[in-house]
Amino acid sequence: MYSMGLPIKKQNRPLQVVLTVDPWAILDVKEVDQTFVTHLGVKMEWTNDYIRWSPDDFCGIDKVIVPSELLWKPYIVIKEMAEKEKSLSSPHLKINFNGTIEFSSDQVVMTNCRMQVNKFPFDTQTCNITFLSNMYDSKDLYLKSRYGHIQYTKRIRKIITQYEWLFCNMTVHNWNSIGHLYFPITVKRRSVIYIVNFLLPILYLTCLDLRSFLMSDTGGEKVGFKITVLLAVTVMQLILNDILPSSSDSIPLIMKYCFGIFTMMMLSLMETIFVMYLIEKDSASEDDEIAHDPSLEAMKKYGASLNDKSDFKRGSAAKEDTSIRHTEGPLTLEMFSDELKEMKKMITLLNTDKQEEKRGYWTKLAERINKIFAICYVTSIIVFLAIIFSMWTAAEDVICLS
Incomplete structure (x- = not known):
């Protein structure tokens, strides 16, 4: 009989x-x-x-221990319970002489909690643990906490064992209308391991990408280097995707951090490809000039430089003038030959300067673009990182036990 109904005499008040x-x-x-x-x-x-x-009537005995099956006990559950992994409930009840009964249990519980990962890995989470009775409403059974906010926080900080998460505080709230008692627990993540293993490597990769502006734009080494750095950031994003929930209400700052760095590295890679295209355009124009000028092609074949073009033509003209001088008269032909040689020399110098000016235009343009982009890139990186880290380190009014 004592294990079936509420142990109260006045039915007009809740237990x-x-x-x-x-x-x-x-x-x-x-x-x-x-x-x-x-x-x-x-x-x-x-x-x-x-x-x-x-x-006094029982030799000073003020409490007894009885099996829990003999008396009524409240059936209290946790509303947010997702899985009850381990439970160690006492098989006995402690009964005091004034009618107070005590029942204790230790359990490892997994509860549902709405995570706010906007500031990951500098985030603070607040998870509720709500106790209620499935069998009785607030008119029959009333739940009350032994301690208040301040007492609970001081008490827990002395006994709690902390791992990755630091305990901040625990508050108490009563819902008298529905008979619920819930405890919001606030915890803060230890962020050191994520700084060392995630944030700093991406920052180092950014510094490597900045270092690539000191590399030569000719050849494919610079493009290969930038692609390697870009792939490393992609791997970091894949790792982060396995950590953060996909149902987050807003994009976490760390995702913005990775995406921003990834975007700027992509722009840097595209700029490098464009600069290399301009330089290759200069080289292509030089090859076209050599292909259309037989004398330049001959000098290239035998290892002569472009500056020797006038000497090459001057030698051929000298041989022709010598033969003419022997056949038609020394004085008049020699003067005519000297004038021709001077005219050829002047025309050759003008053509060479024009070709060099034409060939250097795209290279100079590529250098100007590279310098302007490098300045904008460094400035954007500094401003972006300053904004992200200022949002990460924004002060919070939560004091946690370290």
């Missing part, structure tokens, strides 16, 4: 059950699954109106 909730450890916070794993110690106390005695 008050006092809860003491002690989080012994924050075991895990799974962002992808959005679950919160804790090791909880729960102690329930209530008064049985049908049990009471005087210790």
